[in-house]
Amino acid sequence: MLASFLAERKLKKSKRRDAILSAFLAMETHVTAEELHRVLSAEHPGIGLATVYRNLKLLASCGLAKQVSLGGKAARFEHAFRHRHHDHLVCSRCGKVVEFLDSEIERRQESIASRHDFTLESHTLEIHGLCGSCRPPR
Amino acid sequence: MLASFLAERKLKKSKRRDAILSAFLAMETHVTAEELHRVLSAEHPGIGLATVYRNLKLLASCGLAKQVSLGGKAARFEHAFRHRHHDHLVCSRCGKVVEFLDSEIERRQESIASRHDFTLESHTLEIHGLCGSCRPPR
DNA sequence: TCTTGTCATGATAACGATTCTCAATTCCAG
DNA sequence: CTGGAATTGAGAATCGTTATCATGACAAGA
Ligand SMILES: [Mn+2]
Ligand SMILES: [Mn+2]
Ligand SMILES: [Zn+2]
Ligand SMILES: [Zn+2]
Numbered sequence: 226m227l228a229s230f231l232a233e234r235k236l237k238k239s240k241r242r243d244a245i246l247s248a249f250l251a252m253e254t255h256v257t258a259e260e261l262h263r264v265l266s267a268e269h270p271g272i273g274l275a276t277v278y279r280n281l282k283l284l285a286s287c288g289l290a291k292q293v294s295l296g297g298k299a300a301r302f303e304h305a306f307r308h309r310h311h312d313h314l315v316c317s318r319c320g321k322v323v324e325f326l327d328s329e330i331e332r333r334q335e336s337i338a339s340r341h342d343f344t345l346e347s348h349t350l351e352i353h354g355l356c357g358s359c360r361p362p363r
Numbered sequence: 364m365l366a367s368f369l370a371e372r373k374l375k376k377s378k379r380r381d382a383i384l385s386a387f388l389a390m391e392t393h394v395t396a397e398e399l400h401r402v403l404s405a406e407h408p409g410i411g412l413a414t415v416y417r418n419l420k421l422l423a424s425c426g427l428a429k430q431v432s433l434g435g436k437a438a439r440f441e442h443a444f445r446h447r448h449h450d451h452l453v454c455s456r457c458g459k460v461v462e463f464l465d466s467e468i469e470r471r472q473e474s475i476a477s478r479h480d481f482t483l484e485s486h487t488l489e490i491h492g493l494c495g496s497c498r499p500p501r
Numbered sequence: 502t503c504t505t506g507t508c509a510t511g512a513t514a515a516c517g518a519t520t521c522t523c524a525a526t527t528c529c530a531g
Numbered sequence: 532c533t534g535g536a537a538t539t540g541a542g543a544a545t546c547g548t549t550a551t552c553a554t555g556a557c558a559a560g561a
Contacts (some may be wrong), residue, residue, distance in 0.1 A: 237528050237537050256523085273540040278519065300519065314479055316405045323479045325416035330468050336492050343452055350488045352472050357480040375557055376506050396548085411511040416548065418509095437547060 230287035244269045245280040246289070255293060255301040255313075255322055294354060295322065304324060312349075316356035323356075366442065368425035382407050383418040384427070393431060393451075393460055394437040433460065435493060450487075454494035461494075 229248060231238060248265045249256070262277040281302050284290035291305035295315050310331075314323040330350070338345035365384060369376060384433075386403045387394070400415040401440035413415050422428035433453050452461040467490070476483035 235375050236539080239527070239538060241539070271540080274457070275520075275541080276539060277444060279538085312475060314481055316481065317484055319499040323481070325479070327471050328384050330471055333465050333468050334488075338452060338490055338492050341452055341463070342493040343454065343461070343490070344498055345454055345490060348438060348488065348490040349448060349491075350472075350486065352476055352486040354481040354483040354485075355477050360482050377509060379510070409511080412547080413512085414510055437560070498526080 227284070227289060228288060236283075240308060241269065241272055241276055242280055242283075244272070245277060246284065249284060250279070250304070255303045256260060257297075257299045257301055259299065263300075264360070281319065294349070294351070295320075296351060314352045314354070314357055318355055318359035319352045321356045322357075365422070365425060365427060379407065379414055380392055380418055381442075382410070383415060384422065387419070387422060387428060388442070389442070393433055395435075395439055397437065398469060399440075410446045425457075432487070432489070433458075444467045450489065452490045452492070454497055455491045456493055456497035459494045459497075 227334045236317055258281055262274045285292050289306050290302045292300050297299050311324040311326045314325060327340050335345055335349050396416045396419055400412045403410050423430050427444050428440045430438050433439050449462040451462045472486050473483055474480055
């Protein structure tokens with residue numbers, strides 16, 4: 226997947242590139258470039274933050290990663306290979322993220338787009354609220 | 364509306380504040396602080412960009428304006444007084460914005476939130492695509 | 502109307518996230 | 532091996548936004 230993408234565009238393999246890819250794949254959260262950089266620094270000290278950004282963008286453009294916002298200011302990346310599209314429910318207090326997919330909502334978005342003569346390209350749906358453990362009791 | 368809000372918090376009226384409010388109200392688009400500043404500069408030269416930011420934030424906190432993102436990097440503000448909640452359809456090429464409201468989608472978001480034991484606070488739904496005039500013919 | 506304490510403002514510095522620049526390094530096809 | 536091309540790290544630069552701070556405007560009371 227990455228290999229063919231690199232080949233097609235005469236991009237090279239590199240130790241850091243591989244390290245970033247596997248660190249990202251090992252990650253199970255919606256991660257920030259900085260967070261990933263911190264993790265990587267343990268095994269690969271000296272790796273630059275800019276390189277993490279560069280490669281994350283690369284992973285995104287070849288479909289291995291997907292950038293999402295989740296409300297915060299820093300961009301977050303999630304796995305995109307063999308991952309169904311989904312939207313997010315985010316706790317505004319602790320940041321907990323729940324992924325969901327509602328096909329009726331998806332369908333309606335299609336119809337809204339075509340009703341207004343738009344060719345749907347993508348959409349972002351984020352629901353923010355307080356999760357059970359953050360909700361004040363009583 | 365603004366007046367009572369200001370009074371409650373011992374904030375003052377001011378020429379610029381009024382100017383910003385009315386310029387904003389006159390605006391029919393989803394405007395950027397910088398765009399509004401540019402417009403204001405015609406009638407009120409010398410008004411600072413920081414002041415526009417400050418007051419736009421104020422308008423938002425008293426319910427006269429609402430901040431939305433619409434995909435770009437700069438925050439945009441839209442009227443919020445006597446305005447029903449709605450979501451946006453945005454042309455990824457020319458930036459055209461269409462507002463819509465789908466009550467079934469709204470309802471489903473409620474149910475998704477409660478299904479996961481979240482207390483819904485807000486949501487953001489943005490559909491991106493190409494509008495009719497931007498879509499390549501062929 | 503003058504006084505005064507408070508709030509608002511403009512200029513500009515600071516910020517955080519991200520990208521860019523560029524010289525040094527690493528790749529890899531030949 | 533080599534040479535040319537791609538990659539990298541460090542740090543500068545960018546962009547939108549906020550913070551600082553000295554100065555000006557406001558409103559309420561004397
Ligand atoms: Mn996700
Ligand atoms: Mn709108
Ligand atoms: Zn929570
Ligand atoms: Zn368009």
